[in-house]
Amino acid sequence: MKYVSTRGEAPVLDFAEVLLTGLARDGGLYVPETWPRLDETTIAGFAGKSYSDVALAVIEPFVGSAIAREDLAKLISGAYSSFGHPAVTPLVQIAPNRFVLELFHGPTLAFKDVAMQLLGRLMDHVLEARGERATIVGATSGDTGGAAIEAFRGRDRTDVFILFPDGRVSPVQRRQMTTPKEANVHSLAVSGNFDDCQSILKGMFNHFSFRDQVRLAGVNSINWARIVAQVVYYFVAGVALGAPHRAVSFTVPTGNFGDIFAGFVAKRIGLPIDRLVIATNANDILARTFATGSYAMAGVSPTMSPSMDIQISSNFERLLFEAYDRDGAAVRRLMQGLGQSGSFQIGSAEMAAMRSEFSAGRCGEDDTAATIRETLAETGYLVDPHTATGVKVAKEQGESAVPMVVLGTAHPAKFPDAVEKACGVRPGLPARLEHILTDEERMTVLPADQGVIEDHVARFARAVRQGA
Ligand SMILES: Cc1ncc(COP(=O)(O)O)c(C=O)c1O
Numbered sequence: 001m002k003y004v005s006t007r008g009e010a011p012v013l014d015f016a017e018v019l020l021t022g023l024a025r026d027g028g029l030y031v032p033e034t035w036p037r038l039d040e041t042t043i044a045g046f047a048g049k050s051y052s053d054v055a056l057a058v059i060e061p062f063v064g065s066a067i068a069r070e071d072l073a074k075l076i077s078g079a080y081s082s083f084g085h086p087a088v089t090p091l092v093q094i095a096p097n098r099f100v101l102e103l104f105h106g107p108t109l110a111f112k113d114v115a116m117q118l119l120g121r122l123m124d125h126v127l128e129a130r131g132e133r134a135t136i137v138g139a140t141s142g143d144t145g146g147a148a149i150e151a152f153r154g155r156d157r158t159d160v161f162i163l164f165p166d167g168r169v170s171p172v173q174r175r176q177m178t179t180p181k182e183a184n185v186h187s188l189a190v191s192g193n194f195d196d197c198q199s200i201l202k203g204m205f206n207h208f209s210f211r212d213q214v215r216l217a218g219v220n221s222i223n224w225a226r227i228v229a230q231v232v233y234y235f236v237a238g239v240a241l242g243a244p245h246r247a248v249s250f251t252v253p254t255g256n257f258g259d260i261f262a263g264f265v266a267k268r269i270g271l272p273i274d275r276l277v278i279a280t281n282a283n284d285i286l287a288r289t290f291a292t293g294s295y296a297m298a299g300v301s302p303t304m305s306p307s308m309d310i311q312i313s314s315n316f317e318r319l320l321f322e323a324y325d326r327d328g329a330a331v332r333r334l335m336q337g338l339g340q341s342g343s344f345q346i347g348s349a350e351m352a353a354m355r356s357e358f359s360a361g362r363c364g365e366d367d368t369a370a371t372i373r374e375t376l377a378e379t380g381y382l383v384d385p386h387t388a389t390g391v392k393v394a395k396e397q398g399e400s401a402v403p404m405v406v407l408g409t410a411h412p413a414k415f416p417d418a419v420e421k422a423c424g425v426r427p428g429l430p431a432r433l434e435h436i437l438t439d440e441e442r443m444t445v446l447p448a449d450q451g452v453i454e455d456h457v458a459r460f461a462r463a464v465r466q467g468a
């Protein structure tokens, strides 16, 4: 399997290279050169299989010959053995024909673990085979950082630096990043918002001498391996609800567009998905884009679902690439417009193509709190504020014969203050995580300045090539 950049000007790479590359050298994101296809018999055969077996069947076509099948199988089963539920991602019914897919049974209680636990093992495997070391830098609005640190802590071939917006993540999210003691973990509190962190990260990838000097690798969903690991649970849920003989819809709490893009990939490769519904919080750039056809930045406000406080929704570029019939030059022009004026206009044919598969809705702060409260009162089920945005937007889609699955992206215990304020119930952390509430924290506060952050990374990263 080969991968091409959404901006059409970067080298074509295989899976192992894409895994270690992160952002393409033309600033674009890697996507498969062609979409593999899982036929109906294969998908029907997933019924009753373990999560790891389904994962192997879904992921293998994207890996191709880059990793031997037996090795891939071992890495996958190792990744999912750390989950706290035997089904890995169980489905819970909350209303007739409406379900929550619980993606938060991994070590850090957010959906990021599903991909990150595999990514850590894949990277280690490839680096070991090559005798190399890498410096991972990630940007987080709250959950990616903790999941990445958990997946890479103590690993010998990687140092991990996580940029998070100082004061804009929940205390539990922050402590998951700042309490690990391993020497290869570096939590950097940046004076800015998530978009600042993400654009500094992209700037580091576009600064080639620095990138090569530290052997920079990425763990955000700009890394294709993150997306492909997230495709699996769409199949698991779809098959549990009757696919391939019956279509299923999904509503996805959305920020960086990685999770819902994984749903799009699941559909491309054969899962019968009816609608993919984007749920935003008050930072509703994607809902506005679907309403108007114009992607226009308008400032980010802090919300009780901080992980979705995002304006520059990186993976939307991957969808634009598909909507524009894989025309890298067209995507380059749109992204230049975004850089220059903070907005771009999507063509009407392309917008129509996207609207034929996606819907979008917004859930503001009051609605998020009301949804947490009402869902608990009506069903006895406690949702976190991110999942609540999905529950509300899914409800707005109305009754349908097609089952609707809301992705449950985080455990409510990651946001105890917001949940308690909304419904009076304070969710507690599982006993295995309680220690983070009292462990000593370790972080470095840095300004939102690419040069300062690069200097810090170069000083502490073990992969630095002297004189490079
Ligand atoms: C709990 C939670 N829900 C939803 C999202 C949004 O997911 P995505 O960025 O893949 O759209 C995130 C962050 O990514 C998150 O951490």
Ligand SMILES: N[C@@H](CCOP(=O)(O)O)C(=O)O
Binding pocket: 139, 140, 141, 142, 143, 144, 145, 219, 220, 221, 222, 255, 256, 258, 307, 308, 314
């Ligand atoms: N919500 C995310 C933001 C980064 O998203 P990613 O999927 O690109 O890593 C977070 O929790 O950090």
